[in-house]
Each structure stands twice: as C-alpha cells, then as structure tokens.
Amino acid sequence: MSRKTKVFLTLLLVAALFCVFIALRIAVFKPGSTVKPVKIAAGEYDPAIWGKYYPLEYKSYQKNLEMVPSPTGYGDSRKIQHSIKEPEILTNFKGMAFSKDYAEDRGHPYAIQDLKETKRISPNSPGACMTCKTANLIDIYKEMGWTYAKTPLTQLFPRMNHPVVCANCHDPETMNLRVINPAFIEAMQKKGIDVKKAPRDRMRSYVCGQCHVEYYFEPGTSRVIFPWDKGLLPEQMYAYYSEKPGGFTEDWLHPDSRAKMLKAQHPDFETWSNGTHGKAGVSCADCHMPFMRENGQKYTSHWVTSPMKHVKASCTKCHVEGEAWLLETVKTTQNSVWQLQRIAGTVVARAHEAIGRAEAAAKVNSAEIDKAREFVRKAQWFWDIVAAENSMGFHNPTQILNTLGQSIDLAHQAISTANRAANTSN
Amino acid sequence: MSRKTKVFLTLLLVAALFCVFIALRIAVFKPGSTVKPVKIAAGEYDPAIWGKYYPLEYKSYQKNLEMVPSPTGYGDSRKIQHSIKEPEILTNFKGMAFSKDYAEDRGHPYAIQDLKETKRISPNSPGACMTCKTANLIDIYKEMGWTYAKTPLTQLFPRMNHPVVCANCHDPETMNLRVINPAFIEAMQKKGIDVKKAPRDRMRSYVCGQCHVEYYFEPGTSRVIFPWDKGLLPEQMYAYYSEKPGGFTEDWLHPDSRAKMLKAQHPDFETWSNGTHGKAGVSCADCHMPFMRENGQKYTSHWVTSPMKHVKASCTKCHVEGEAWLLETVKTTQNSVWQLQRIAGTVVARAHEAIGRAEAAAKVNSAEIDKAREFVRKAQWFWDIVAAENSMGFHNPTQILNTLGQSIDLAHQAISTANRAANTSN
Numbered sequence: 001m002s003r004k005t006k007v008f009l010t011l012l013l014v015a016a017l018f019c020v021f022i023a024l025r026i027a028v029f030k031p032g033s034t035v036k037p038v039k040i041a042a043g044e045y046d047p048a049i050w051g052k053y054y055p056l057e058y059k060s061y062q063k064n065l066e067m068v069p070s071p072t073g074y075g076d077s078r079k080i081q082h083s084i085k086e087p088e089i090l091t092n093f094k095g096m097a098f099s100k101d102y103a104e105d106r107g108h109p110y111a112i113q114d115l116k117e118t119k120r121i122s123p124n125s126p127g128a129c130m131t132c133k134t135a136n137l138i139d140i141y142k143e144m145g146w147t148y149a150k151t152p153l154t155q156l157f158p159r160m161n162h163p164v165v166c167a168n169c170h171d172p173e174t175m176n177l178r179v180i181n182p183a184f185i186e187a188m189q190k191k192g193i194d195v196k197k198a199p200r201d202r203m204r205s206y207v208c209g210q211c212h213v214e215y216y217f218e219p220g221t222s223r224v225i226f227p228w229d230k231g232l233l234p235e236q237m238y239a240y241y242s243e244k245p246g247g248f249t250e251d252w253l254h255p256d257s258r259a260k261m262l263k264a265q266h267p268d269f270e271t272w273s274n275g276t277h278g279k280a281g282v283s284c285a286d287c288h289m290p291f292m293r294e295n296g297q298k299y300t301s302h303w304v305t306s307p308m309k310h311v312k313a314s315c316t317k318c319h320v321e322g323e324a325w326l327l328e329t330v331k332t333t334q335n336s337v338w339q340l341q342r343i344a345g346t347v348v349a350r351a352h353e354a355i356g357r358a359e360a361a362a363k364v365n366s367a368e369i370d371k372a373r374e375f376v377r378k379a380q381w382f383w384d385i386v387a388a389e390n391s392m393g394f395h396n397p398t399q400i401l402n403t404l405g406q407s408i409d410l411a412h413q414a415i416s417t418a419n420r421a422a423n424t425s426n
Numbered sequence: 427m428s429r430k431t432k433v434f435l436t437l438l439l440v441a442a443l444f445c446v447f448i449a450l451r452i453a454v455f456k457p458g459s460t461v462k463p464v465k466i467a468a469g470e471y472d473p474a475i476w477g478k479y480y481p482l483e484y485k486s487y488q489k490n491l492e493m494v495p496s497p498t499g500y501g502d503s504r505k506i507q508h509s510i511k512e513p514e515i516l517t518n519f520k521g522m523a524f525s526k527d528y529a530e531d532r533g534h535p536y537a538i539q540d541l542k543e544t545k546r547i548s549p550n551s552p553g554a555c556m557t558c559k560t561a562n563l564i565d566i567y568k569e570m571g572w573t574y575a576k577t578p579l580t581q582l583f584p585r586m587n588h589p590v591v592c593a594n595c596h597d598p599e600t601m602n603l604r605v606i607n608p609a610f611i612e613a614m615q616k617k618g619i620d621v622k623k624a625p626r627d628r629m630r631s632y633v634c635g636q637c638h639v640e641y642y643f644e645p646g647t648s649r650v651i652f653p654w655d656k657g658l659l660p661e662q663m664y665a666y667y668s669e670k671p672g673g674f675t676e677d678w679l680h681p682d683s684r685a686k687m688l689k690a691q692h693p694d695f696e697t698w699s700n701g702t703h704g705k706a707g708v709s710c711a712d713c714h715m716p717f718m719r720e721n722g723q724k725y726t727s728h729w730v731t732s733p734m735k736h737v738k739a740s741c742t743k744c745h746v747e748g749e750a751w752l753l754e755t756v757k758t759t760q761n762s763v764w765q766l767q768r769i770a771g772t773v774v775a776r777a778h779e780a781i782g783r784a785e786a787a788a789k790v791n792s793a794e795i796d797k798a799r800e801f802v803r804k805a806q807w808f809w810d811i812v813a814a815e816n817s818m819g820f821h822n823p824t825q826i827l828n829t830l831g832q833s834i835d836l837a838h839q840a841i842s843t844a845n846r847a848a849n850t851s852n
Contacts, residue, residue, distance in 0.1 A: 276755065280747055321706055329702065336828040343835050401827035402762040408831055409769050412838035416851070425845040 040172035045135040045162035047109075050172075056299040060292070061166070063303035064107030070306040071327060074334045074392035076104040077305070079114070086342065086387070091349035092380055096252040097121075098263060105390070108304060111163035126222035127151040131181060132211035134160040135167040138180050146182070149222040169207035177203035183224035184210035190229065204283035208304075209269035212284075214385070219247045232270040234385045234403050238262075238378060256356035257414075259373035264384035271389050275396030282318070290314045330394055337386070337393030340404035344383040344411065351376040351414035361422035368421030375414035382407035466598035471561040471588035473535075476598075482725040486718070487592070489729035490533030496732040497753060500760045500818035502530040503731070505540070512768065512813070517775035518806055522678040523547075524689060531816070534730060537589035552648035553577040557607060558637035560586040561593040564606050572608070575648040595633035603629035609650035610636035616655065630709035634730075635695035638710075640811070645673045658696040660811045660829050664688075664804060682782035683840075685799035690810035697815050701822030708744075716740045756820055763812070763819030766830035770809040770837065777802040777840035787848035794847030801840035808833035 038053040051058025067078040082102045083089040093099040101119035111133040115121065121129060128149035131137060136159050140148045148156065171178045179185060179195050184206070188195050195206055214237055215226050227245070230236040241248070241262055250260035272278040277287070285300070290313035292301045307314035308330060311323040319326055355372050358364060382403050386393065393400040419425060464479040477484025493504040508528045509515040519525040527545035537559040541547065547555060554575035557563060562585050566574045574582065597604045605611060605621050610632070614621050621632055640663055641652050653671070656662040667674070667688055676686035698704040703713070711726070716739035718727045733740035734756060737749040745752055781798050784790060808829050812819065819826040845851060 279751070279755065325705070329705065333824050336824050340828055340831040343831065347835065347838075398759050398762050398823045398827060401824060401831060402766055405766040405769065405827060405831035405834055409773065409834045409838070412773075412835070412842070416838070416842065416845075419842075419845070419851040423851050425842070425849050425851050 037173075037175040042172055043139065044172060045165055045167045047162070047165045050166040050170075054166075054299075056292075056294055056297060057166075057302045060299070061109075061302040064109050064305070067106060068309075071308045072306070072331045072334050072392070074338065075306055075390060077106050079103040079106060082387075086345055088342075088345040088349040089387075091256070091352055092345060092384075093263070094352070095255040096261075096263065108164035112160050113163070116157065121153060123152070123154060125153040126217060127153050127156045128217050128222040128224050129153050130156055130160060131183065131224050133163060135162050135165050135180070136160050138167065141180075141182055146221060146223045149217070149224060150220075164211075176200075177207050179203075179206050179210045181210040181224075183215060183226060184213070187226035187228050201281065201283060204285040205269070205272070205278075208284040208288070209273075212266050212268035212390070214265050214267040214270060216241075216248055216251070218245075228270075232267075232273055233399070234267075234382055237267075237270070237385070238381050241381075254352055254376075257352040257373055257376050258359065259352070259355065259377050261377060262381050262384075264381060264388045266388050266390055267385055268390050268395060271391065271395040271400065274399055277395070286317075287314045290317070333394055333397045334392040337397065337400055337404070340401060340408065341383065341387055341392075344379070344404045344407040345387060347408055347411035347415070348376065348380045348383050351379060351411045351418070354415040354418040358418040358422035358424065361424060363423070365421045368417055372414045372417035372421060375410050375417055379407050379410035379414055382410065463599075463601040468598055469565065470598060471591055471593045473588070473591040476592040476596075480592075480725075482718075482720055482723060483592075483728045486725070487535075487728035490535050490731070493532060494735075497734045498732070498757045498760050498818070500764065501732050501816060503532050505529040505532060508813075512771055514768075514771040514775040515813075517682070517778055518771060518810075519689070520778070521681040522687075522689065534590035538586050539589070542583065547579060549578070549580060551579040552643060553579050553582045554643050554648040554650050555579050556582055556586060557609065557650050559589060561588050561591045561606070562586050564593065567606075567608055572647060572649045575643070575650060576646075590637075602626075603633050605629075605632050605636045607636040607650075609641060609652060610639070613652035613654050627707065627709060630711040631695070631698070631704075634710040634714070635699075638692055638694035638816070640691050640693040640696060642667075642674055642677070644671075654696075658693075658699055659825070660693075660808055663693075663696070663811070664807050667807075680778055680802075683778040683799055683802050684785065685778070685781065685803050687803060688807050688810075690807060690814045692814050692816055693811055694816050694821060697817065697821040697826065700825055703821070712743075713740045716743070759820055759823045760818040763823065763826055763830070766827060766834065767809065767813055767818075770805070770830045770833040771813060773834055773837035773841070774802065774806045774809050777805060777837045777844070780841040780844040784844040784848035784850065787850060789849070791847040794843055798840045798843040798847060801836050801843055805833050805836035805840055808836065 040050055040053070044050070047058060047061055051061070064077075067076075069076045069078065080103055082104065083099075089102060090099050093102065097120035103118075106114055112130075115130065115133045126149055127140075130153060131149075140156065140159060144151070166172075168180055169177055177200060185195050188206075195203075198206060213226055215224050217223065218225050225245070227237045227240040229245075230240045251263040252261055253259070254261050269284075272284065287307040288304055289301050290307070290310065291298055292310075292313055293299075301310070301313070303309075308327055311326050315326050316323065321329075351372070355369065355376060358372070359369055386400050386403055386407075389395065389400070466476055466479070470476070473484060473487060477487070490503075493502075495502045495504065506529055508530065509525075515528060516525050519528065523546035529544075532540055538556075541556065541559045552575055553566075556579060557575075566582065566585060570577070592598075594606055595603055603626060611621050614632075621629075624632060639652055641650050643649065644651050651671070653663045653666040655671075656666045677689040678687055679685070680687050695710075698710065713733040714730055715727050716733070716736065717724055718736075718739055719725075727736070727739070729735075734753055737752050741752045742749065747755075777798070781795065781802060784798070785795055812826050812829055812833075815821065815826070
C-alpha cells in the first residue's frame, strides 16, 4: 500500500467514525428542534389527544395536577385560604367576594373546576369571568364577539369542556405560539404591538401575559380591559383608574371606610416586564417552562410552576452560583417582601377601621374624611398589586418593595387624616 | 529537499512565528502579573514616591482629586451639603454635629483636609476620629496602642502627613494587601476570621471594609468598635446597641423628642456583604477598582469611585446587557431607594416634632411618650443606616428597601403613639 493510500484510508476511517458518532448522537439525543409538528384539528382542545403526539410535553402538563407548596414557603398549588396567614385580608376585602374565598391558585387543569366551585361567583357573575379559564373561549369569542362577556357566566358553563390547555397557547396546525385572549391582543395593539407578528422570544412571555395581568370589566359591557394606557407600573395603573375610564370608578365600596376600592388582579406580566429578568429579555417560559431532557429527548416542560422546584433547569443556565445559593437568595428576597406585605396589609386594615370610627364621631370634617378615603384606596392598591402577584416579589424586588413602602406610608396617612377629621388620637 | 525535510522546516517556521508572536505580545501588553514588586521603605507614606514605581496606579489615584458627580445623579465627590436636597436632615440630627455640617464625601486624598475643615469636630474631639483618615495611623497605633483614641484629635494633627494613601492597603515591601485599622482586625477576630491570613480575593474587600463600616466610640476609651456581635444586618446592629455595650446608650439626645439617638456611619461593607454581589464573592475592588489598560499595560484602577463612571471596565465583565442598559438599571434602583429614603426621613422628622409637642401638652402619658421615643430611635436608625450608606441602595436593594419600609412604619407609629400619649390628633 502506498503512503498516499495509507493517508487517504486513515482520513476515510476518521470521517466514517465521525459520521457514526453524529448518527448515534441524533439517534440517542433527538434534539427537540428536529421534531416535526403534527397537525391537530382546529377545535381539538383535549390535551390527551395532543399528548399522543407530544408525550413528554403532555406528561409534564399532567404534573400541573399535583398540589404541592413551593420550596421557598411562598406560593402553593393547594387550595389554602390566604386569610389563614394574612387575616388582614378579611378586613381589606370586606364587602366583596375576596373576603369570602381567596385561596392559593391550583394549576391550569383545575381552572374550570375552581371557577365553578369558588364562592366568589354568583348567578349574576358575567361571562367575562371565564376569559382565562378555558380554551373554549376561542369558539365562544369567534361566535359571540365581546357579547360573551356580559352573558351570564352560568349560561356559558355547558360550553366549557376544557380548562387552560395546549390550545390556549399553541396553534394546533403549526404548533406556533399564539394568544387567544382578545383583551391582551387589544391592549398590545394600543401599545403599537401586533401580537400576531411577534417573534417567538416575545411570544414565550405573551402566552402567559395574556392572562397573568391586571384587568377590569368595563361597566355595562363587562368587556375585559387592561389598564395599561399610562404604563405598566403600579402608580401608572392607579393614575389610569383615577380617570374613571368608561365610568369605571371602583370594584366595590368598602363598608367600614366607605372608600371606593379597587381589586388588583395577578399582575405577574406587568411586574416581570419592569424587572431585571423582563428587561434583560428573559421570558416567562425561560424560567417557568425550562427545557428538560428525558432519555436524551429534549422537550419544553409544561409543568407551569415555581422555578424553585427545578432550579437547575431554570436558573443555572445563566446563574452559576449553585442551586442552594440561588434558592437561598430567592428566599431572602421573598422573606423581605413578605415582611413588608404583612405590615402594609395590616396598616391598611387599621385604616379602614379608623376611617369608619372617625365617620361615626359626633363632629367630623367630611373633607378630611374624603382625603383619608383617597389615602386608603391608594394604600390598598399598592398593597394589593403586590399581594395579588404570584412571585412574592421575585419578579421585581426593587419595584415591589418600593410599592409596599409607599403603601405603608399612605395607609398611615389614611389613619392620621381620619383621626384629624374626628379630632381623635385613636 | 526531501519531503520529510520540507515538513520539518514548515513546522519549524510555524514554531518560530509563534515564538515571535508571544514575544511581541509580552513586549506590547505587559500583563500586570508580570510586574515585579518594588520594595518601598516601611514608613514611606508619600504616594508620589510609590507612584514612581507604579505610575499607572498613581496616575489613577490622582483622579481621586477630581470633584465630579456620579452619572446616576446620586453620590458626588464635591462638598455639597446633604441638607440641600434633604432638609429633614436638619431636624433629624438636631442637637448634634451632623446638623451643622454633613456634606458629600470627597476622595481619599482629601481625608485629612476635610477632617480639619469640618464643623463636626471641636477641641474636644477624640483622636479616634482620625482612624480612617491617614496612613500615619500605622505608627501612631504602633507607638500608643488604643490610647491614641482618647488623645485629643488636635494633638495628633501634626503627626498626620498623608491621608488615605497606598500604605493604607498595601504592604510597602511586598505590595500585598493589608489592613491597618485595628478596629476591623478585632471585629473580624471576634467573627473567627484572621485578617492577616485572609486570601487575596477577600482582602480586595477587607481593605475597603476596614473603614467603610458602621462603628462607635467606646465610652471612656473612645476605642473604635464595630457593632457586629449579632450580625451585620440593620436590625442585628440595632439589637446590639439595645444592650448598651460598655455603657454606650446613645450618640446624642434629640432636643425635640428627648429620644436617645444613634448616628449611623457609612455601612457600605455590611450592606454589600449581605447583597447579591457580596454573597456571590464579587469584591469591592472588582467594581470600584477594575482592571484597566493603558498602551497595552494592564493595571488596577486606584480611582476609587462610582463604577457608573466606568461601567464597561466594572460591570461588563459579568453583565452582558450593554452599558446604557446597566446604567439605566442602577438608576431605576437608586430612584426607587431615594423615593423611600425621602419619605422615611421626612416622617422621622415629623415624629421628633410630634413627640416634642406631645410632651408639652398639659396631660401626657409619659409611658406612652417613652414608647414613642423608642419608635423614633429605631425609625431613624433604619432610615440613617440607608441614608449614610454610599450606594443609594445599590449595594443591596432588597435589604435597603425593606429597611426603609420598616423605617416609614416605625416613624408613623412614633407619631401616632405620641398623639395618643397627649390625646391629640396633630
């Protein structure tokens, strides 16, 4: 054999080994990106059917049925009343449904069941309440447009077969991410963003943001509206509500303070968007739905839960400090937020009582009482926008702690203003 | 020429080119680690002498003479009175030196000059005041031990020839980092840490931490002591002071509230050590004294200033988001802290006034007044430990915002307790 031939054969052998290696790698690891999307019929909302073609995604989605607490001690997927640990809730939401029933949220598969079972709904509840609870919204909205929102909720119950499932976020034909909540699409349009043309990295937050937001029901129509015209910060949303949009002035009148109150919803998207992760382009899914592997197969986890349950998959892609360190850091932040949240909530409760007492006094300065009411309305908004949020401050610790600090100040001002109004030092 | 020879010669040529490249690289870039330390005489404190051998370090040290504001708008190296932007300072420090003169700090080279010029010192000021102002501490402490601390400051002035210079942090013979403040060495000893055996990465914080800390002067001896026995958190240091260590109960008695007050010093080290950077092992020097290059020569910047003046050198080694983004993020945090700092400081000032008014009332519950005094003492501590810190919250935003939130709550409680004590709603 000539020298040239030897060299040629050696090279050929190396090339061959390389091909075998690549082939084996593909065979064993099957990267997710090579999975060809299977077309699923539009209108198919049963996750079990989707799961036939996407077994790992489905298996992880099924974990949303589990009911367990978060390892940090904050956040739970068991139905536990918040008022057990925060009795001030019973005072602050007095006169409205959240004082009757305000439990930790269970996972997406329970959305319809929990909506039907909660004491917060009544025969008068509008259809708008089901906006974020079911994939059937797609057909209902297609057929009825926004009129579904003022249709009695109970009338829509028979049409709700599936809770929050694959179809809420995925186009069944292409598997592309999509948003189905018209309120989100409209709110983003107002901000000049066409959600239908959004790139995938944005969609990985928009699909969550379509529901994990602050909203209100427009008086008369019950249309779902996001109060984002002035911006997504707590004070900007408060300023929006101060303009009484479409005649909307309050969610309810507090029976003690007679203050016109707002109920904050879960502003996870707004809080995240102004935080470090949001600003750095880290999407909701990056942390809450990280890439996982099973038997070498890569997939996106559809167990939508606290990243603290899988710190390695969620955090260590960027943060190198180690799992225990990261968990401890999150705990420290959350403990800090919890402490101020309790102070704020408790002082707000005392403010409602102080205003009520002041009003009952013989001589009372009603202009001052009105000022006290404005203080407690704002104080409670600043407390509630944090308390109703699902991260115990983690989505934006700086903003949230600042918001709570302001809440504490405003609530105390409500008390002292009420005391001055009745000339008492109670 | 045979084939073998050709191959050999080619390899030789490649090796030769590589050697030339390496030689050129060393010649042009001269990495800092190859600089051989020059022995400087012990007792030589003139930075100009040291600068002959370390010209780049000295040139950067000379920049400490510049007097410019920080790009974030917080922190300044010009002598500007804090009370211009925060008039509440005049009330909160009433009756003590900080109400007379409390200016932004200038750089290390001004340490002695500023000590001599400040209205805070008097003929009665103890020698302890110069602990962190001069390298001459080395000889003074060697000769006098802790007795220097109660020697009149003015008596020590003639021995202070050089402010904070190279020798404060470097051994002149080895250039190794060292700590000269005995108070730091003792405080660390109590924590089980032998500073003399500390590794270099720790020393890169200890040299700063020897002075940028909370401390008090022991009654009788004026010995400098760090209140760290219970930990470095604001509430832990407050708990330490509550035990009246060595008879120490207060820095001064507030003339309005008659509350026994504490004056916080610049707890930069404590705040950083519990923050993300501190916990992750990022040293003071990593951000405040980053590595720089001039004409290819690498050196450590000795311009000890806000990292925001050189974001690229300080931050982008770890953070990839770009300079503008990083600066904006820091500004957002600092704005948030500033807002709560102003609220806290203002409510504390009102609390002193409210207690003063309550005490002057005809009928007053003195037990309640005492409670109000304890509230304002603690509220002011929590405000001051932030306001006196040099990072406008950046060293640990979560902890600092929590601390301010607590301060706001405590200050309001001081007011309402005082009002109750005098049965007034003022």
